[in-house]
Amino acid sequence: MRLLFLGSGEFGLPTARMLHAQHELVGVISQPDRPAGRKRVLTPTPIAAWALGESIPVLRTDNVNTPQFIAQVADLKAEASIVIAFGQKLSEPFIDALGTLAVNLHASLLPKYRGAAPINWAMIHGEQTTGVCVIGLAQKMDAGPAYAEASLGIDPDETAGELHDRLASLGPGVIEKVLNDLAAGTLAPMEQDHDLATKAPKLSKAVGTVDFDQPCDKVRARVHGLTPWPGCRVNWLCKATGQTTVLTLRRVSAVPDLSCFIGLESAGEKPVPGMVGEGYHVMTADGLVRLIEVLAPGTKPMPIADFAHGHRLGAGDLLSPIESS
Numbered sequence: 001m002r003l004l005f006l007g008s009g010e011f012g013l014p015t016a017r018m019l020h021a022q023h024e025l026v027g028v029i030s031q032p033d034r035p036a037g038r039k040r041v042l043t044p045t046p047i048a049a050w051a052l053g054e055s056i057p058v059l060r061t062d063n064v065n066t067p068q069f070i071a072q073v074a075d076l077k078a079e080a081s082i083v084i085a086f087g088q089k090l091s092e093p094f095i096d097a098l099g100t101l102a103v104n105l106h107a108s109l110l111p112k113y114r115g116a117a118p119i120n121w122a123m124i125h126g127e128q129t130t131g132v133c134v135i136g137l138a139q140k141m142d143a144g145p146a147y148a149e150a151s152l153g154i155d156p157d158e159t160a161g162e163l164h165d166r167l168a169s170l171g172p173g174v175i176e177k178v179l180n181d182l183a184a185g186t187l188a189p190m191e192q193d194h195d196l197a198t199k200a201p202k203l204s205k206a207v208g209t210v211d212f213d214q215p216c217d218k219v220r221a222r223v224h225g226l227t228p229w230p231g232c233r234v235n236w237l238c239k240a241t242g243q244t245t246v247l248t249l250r251r252v253s254a255v256p257d258l259s260c261f262i263g264l265e266s267a268g269e270k271p272v273p274g275m276v277g278e279g280y281h282v283m284t285a286d287g288l289v290r291l292i293e294v295l296a297p298g299t300k301p302m303p304i305a306d307f308a309h310g311h312r313l314g315a316g317d318l319l320s321p322i323e324s325s
Contacts, residue, residue, distance in 0.1 A: 012084030123225030
């Protein structure tokens, strides 16, 4: 089948590779090269870089909806098009140029978590199951008819970045099923229940923090849902030095036990949410989270024990949310 692929982020790579191996990719459309790294070198998107390496024609534009670009796409005469993590709103005239069928792979079980950050918000809200959904393109965000889906369980120990990769691996199977159904004439779209829709808005650095005055499971879910980006930053007040440093929490575990604060209570200190106890535990509203991996300014992510060797993190320290400006 003659196919066109639209994508920018790494989420679409497994599916793009499958399509290239099993079909004829007549072209790839991606976002323009952007400055990246400390030297701000112009760098292609992950999808564009892959396609160029495979000698697949790549079209890059800031606006796919211009008449000139629509005509260029129509000339490719694709039978169907697949959109995954592309990054631009598509007009109806542009969609009409994409072939008999144009679908999007979305990283949630729609209608839940429509928007730019479905993986993160599913984790932050404590979902135990998520998945991917293949939908038709529509002018209302992620509201098109559904053609196929696949689900998996969320591991409480994984981060949003790790869940991203596992969900991406579901893409090839569901997209191939839709294409097979299209070829067989058995493709049956199902209207979403729009009354059940929830939103997953784009994340910003301003939301990248956590308040320990809530249950330990919610703290863990938020830390993991914000990792690796925008990151879960907190203010770390060191008892030994009196200095406050920004610390990024990357991985924690929930522990419903407060015994690590016995020593502090004996010394006359009253534990409060955000206080660090023995064994790198932090008090929450109903228990603890144990710090597993952290990141300080100017360092690389590291296990908490390694971090503590070179920094004076200890019992009685206080972690608090960073106030958004």
